[in-house]
Amino acid sequence: MPSLKDQACIVGVGETAYTRDKTSTASSLTLQLEASLRAIEEAGLTPKQIDGIMPFPGLGSAEEFAANLGIDDLRFAATVHMGGAAPVASLQSAAMAVAGGVATHVLIPAGWNAYSGRRASETVATDVSSMPGGAIARDYYLPYGLTAPPQWYALMARRHMHEFGTTPEQLGAIALTMRKHAQLNPRAVMRDRPMTIEEYLASPEIAGPYRLFDCCLETDGAAAVVVTSAERARDLKQRPVFISGVAEGHPYPADEITNRADIFRTGLTSAAPLAFAMAGVTPRDVDFAQVYDCFTFEALQQIEEAGFCKRGEGGAFVEGGRIELSGELPVNTHGGLLSEAHVLGMNHIVEAVRQLRGEAGARQVPDAKIGVVTGWGDFGDGSIAVLRR
């Protein structure tokens, strides 16, 4: 059976500055174009050599990117409609495109002015057409005051606390770890703002059981990566990072969050075993994991569903420094969406690449060889890539 194992590589990454100070006047598109140019240049390519573009859902069309970048021969244009799971799922589609010869260099951008522009917290509540399941949310959730992602996911977090005894302090351990890692990252918005468990517990409730510090940041910024075939990657400037295993998954039903036979079975539950099997490794072989941390519980749940621990054991797993840089599974070494910036998970892919290249500076995981990146979006869609150097 054909496999995407090691068929494609990430050969360039780029980012804008990440800010949360109203100084940014750039549009979401301009931010993404800046990050794209950096990723293309870092790969040793010119914009005209990009022949595939996979924009984030709702944040620009491939045609618009191509027109701005001067790409006059676009051969592959696609968007994966999986919300925050889209960037990692796009790695899969891009790998298929380059492995199948449909495109040579695929650009995957993501970014927004989610602080100085329309705030991230306002988008879904007022624009249900942006996601699959939007009509269901409109007709069956919004009239009852269930209007935004922290509220949807809080429903699952509360069930987890009920069924497994997961505690606020355990969710807090995730928030504190991300904040601790951000202190080592010059790009992180929350650098120089360390946090204690007392501050975490004292933060106001937003969507109970979620407190303010269970919620990701709203920031301005963009990031982008360039994917090409393993063969082509050998000729390019950077040490290639191989997409060794990759998969996307969808819960059932994916467009409705309340009527699942097993409420904890999300897209990652089915995707993770596929990606690990493709890469030929197990969760124990992984040197770090960059986990989509829109909210603390989602990070905990993905740690469980990816197989780093058993379901129900995530609370104990994240305690005691196990997910810190010096622990057995460093998670979100850049600070994540909670403390670096909310760049829709593209910053997680960039960080994974930096770690595998050995470019992560003070937060480098020593001799990192294999890393995992996950994505989470909409009502629990999931994606995962096993990357190796």
Next chain:
Amino acid sequence: MSAPYAKPLPLLEGLAGEFYGWCKKRELRFQRCSSCSAWRHVPRAMCARCGSFGWEWAPSSGRGTVFTWTVAARAMHPAFADDAPYAAAVIEMEEGVRLVSQVIDCPPDELDIGMPVDVAFEDVTPEITLPMFRRSP
């Protein structure tokens, strides 16, 4: 005269229109497959269990329990600002289907998983009635 109703409302189109049409008559009904008798919600075109396109709007007992909930301490939609803190709850009906609603006579800090509730219809506009819930006596 009170201010116009500003909260989001369902579009009364297709199957959603039929579901809320029953609510307007103060009847909570869910789709039930004519072939395998499976209940389902939200409304769908066909039965995912047996593949049948045949179904009816079968009456629910109106009884359920709280499956989970979240407390919107801060409204994330401007129309709910005056309600905060309020709780949006998932109710598991006796028939097995779940729906999002509110337990209107229960303060958020008194909600509990498994709490028995009964449907209580609220006419929010002349056209639309929402199925809400009250604590079972």
